[in-house]
Amino acid sequence: QKEVEQNSGPLSVPEGAIASLNCTYSDRGSQSFFWYRQYSGKSPELIMSIYSNGDKEDGRFTAQLNKASQYVSLLIRDSQPSDSATYLCAVTLGAQKLVFGQGTRLTINP
Amino acid sequence: NAGVTQTPKFQVLKTGQSMTLQCAQDMNHNSMYWYRQDPGMGLRLIYYSASEGTTDKGEVHNGYNVSRLNKREFSLRLESAAPSQTSVYFCASSEGRVQHFGDGTRLSIL
Numbered sequence: 001q002k003e004v005e006q007n008s009g010p011l012s013v014p015e016g017a018i019a020s021l022n023c024t025y026s027d028r029g030s031q032s033f034f035w036y037r038q039y040s041g042k043s044p045e046l047i048m049s050i051y052s053n054g055d056k057e058d059g060r061f062t063a064q065l066n067k068a069s070q071y072v073s074l075l076i077r078d079s080q081p082s083d084s085a086t087y088l089c090a091v092t093l094g095a096q097k098l099v100f101g102q103g104t105r106l107t108i109n110p
Numbered sequence: 111n112a113g114v115t116q117t118p119k120f121q122v123l124k125t126g127q128s129m130t131l132q133c134a135q136d137m138n139h140n141s142m143y144w145y146r147q148d149p150g151m152g153l154r155l156i157y158y159s160a161s162e163g164t165t166d167k168g169e170v171h172n173g174y175n176v177s178r179l180n181k182r183e184f185s186l187r188l189e190s191a192a193p194s195q196t197s198v199y200f201c202a203s204s205e206g207r208v209q210h211f212g213d214g215t216r217l218s219i220l
Contacts, residue, residue, distance in 0.1 A: 100152035
């Protein structure tokens with residue numbers, strides 16, 4: 001089992017709809033969880049971090065964490081074409097290291 | 111606001127050649143990282159340095175060496191390049207949980 005798993009997609013969502021991205025992880029000791037956005041040919045950019053169970057909202061983005069189920073998700077409301085990118089889930093392993101999922105490619109259709 | 115700067119941005123090598131990728135950060139971060147990203151595989155950790163003077167192996171360290179020259183600079187060396195090392199290489203730095211990425215080096219080994 002991979003340490004961090006994501007559906008690689010592609011995930012296609014109509015403009016204005018909610019995009020839902022999911023991630024599961026294997027290490028129950030993980031404490032910090034991140035969502036990075038990566039446009040084609042560019043570097044990863046942090047968009048959300050979450051450290052405790054529940055929801056965390058920032059503008060159109062909501063991160064959800066369920067440590068019991070080892071599950072973290074990202075919701076994007078009112079999806080825009082500019083949200084089309086690959087979204088990387090990352091989870092801490094120990095104090096310093098991040099483990100990344102393979103990424104989900106999201107396409108928002110006008 | 112340079113953040114994390116990587117040089118070069120692009121490089122083509124022949125099998126067996128050596129190469130050093132440079133990374134410098136101006137955020138006074140203690141920790142620095144080298145990742146590689148291959149299609150469909152997310153980012154994989156090659157080496158990291160928790161502080162000046164220390165380095166540790168990551169998941170895919172074989173064929174690479176690193177040097178933490180000072181607090182700002184963390185270099186990655188390929189002693190004898192192989193086609194399997196064709197990839198995009200990202201350097202990152204952090205102080206605390208969040209990692210900040212450079213723009214990447216696109217390396218092709220023929």
